[in-house]
Amino acid sequence: MRSRWSRSRVLAEAAFPAGALVVHTAGALPLDVFAPYANLRGGVLYPLQTFSPGRVIDWTTVPICVEAGTPADQQLVEQVARSLSNVVEVVATPQRQVIHVGAVFACNFTNHLLGIGHALLQEAGLPFALLEPLIQETVQKALAQPPFTVQTGPAVRHDTATLDRHRALLLEHPQWQQIYNQLTASIQAT
Template sequence: MNPIRFNLRIGLLGAGRVANQLGPALAAAGHQLAFVWNRSLAAAQALAAHLPGAQVLPSLAAPLPPADVYLLAVPDAAVAPLLAAVSWPAGALVVHLAGALPLSIFEAQPTVRGGVLYPLQTFSPGRAIDWPTVPLCVEAGDPASETTLLQLAHSLSRHVRQLDSAQRLKLHVAAVFANNFTNHLLGIADALLAEAALPPELLAPLVRETVDKALAHPPFSVQTGPAVRRDAPTLAAHAAALAAHPAWQALYAQLTASIQAQL
């Protein structure tokens, strides 16, 4: 099933990694980007250049242009200050994109309708996002806002879920383990290969098989390696090989203990 065509006027506050991927996707889905604002005017101008008809707001001092939805594509720590700093139109639907921020953050602004549209994906410059495959998690404070956000989400993705704040927070923690921590461990592996003058391509088949297997089975059930085997000599040799990197050595020991605790 293809995403649903549904047209909204959208105000986009932010011009960072998420906004630079989301803005063009919204335009491609048929929505009208009413304006773009960012603390860096140059960043707002660069993004607006890819959004036909989008106005660039030089500041938030003046009344905001009308929009059906105001999307806060800003860092989590900036959401609450931004909510407090803007004179929102009465009854405006204001939506943040954060995984860990609760819907209750909007309670300090009782004149707005609050909502959440959390895209479960990692965003990096130069990497294209296949939006129809991205899970979009929706939460809203009232039925009308929920309907609007569900329609907006379905216009972008085939995978839309309604999650409350507690569920979304647990999902966000899981995503950090699956994405951010995994990427960090791959970075350590890459650095260890470089120390041995070995190419990173050596690990590519192993990494692909590991991910494919973990997606096809409960990951704990297909765990392999010296920790599972309780192979003390290999574990000791690895610890010695990491002596020049005490932080990585400690992480290795902690992960080994965590794996063994699951046996």
């Protein structure tokens, strides 16, 4: 669902003091979003983390990507970031946007795939906890080595019989079957 408040509308309608340093916290939004507002100084303080109600985050470990329009503003934004985290990186808009799309793959898409796994086990009357050791080992391996080098499963083995059985099991979920086919093709092409 889209918010009725666009970022540019917030900037246009907010009352900032002239010359104020205003920072945004978005990974995908460029620094130049502030360009139309000559009376503002712009910066970015992007915490590379997922946030959900009720979850406690150790801010000292959260990577924070910072960027600002001038060296003085850069120093100020870095100072604020360092008051929150021990991991602060100066990252320009193009690289931050790559980080953001990478984060969507690593976090959002992974969570969606875990949700599909959860739903499939639930439909079969099985507890999702059965997958927990597998999920933990997968993440630990992917953090220890380049993830493509530790890929396992029927797609990387080109195990057509197993792939076909999986596709048959997913007939009742055509969208999930489509995701399965696309990921299988991507794994096999990598």
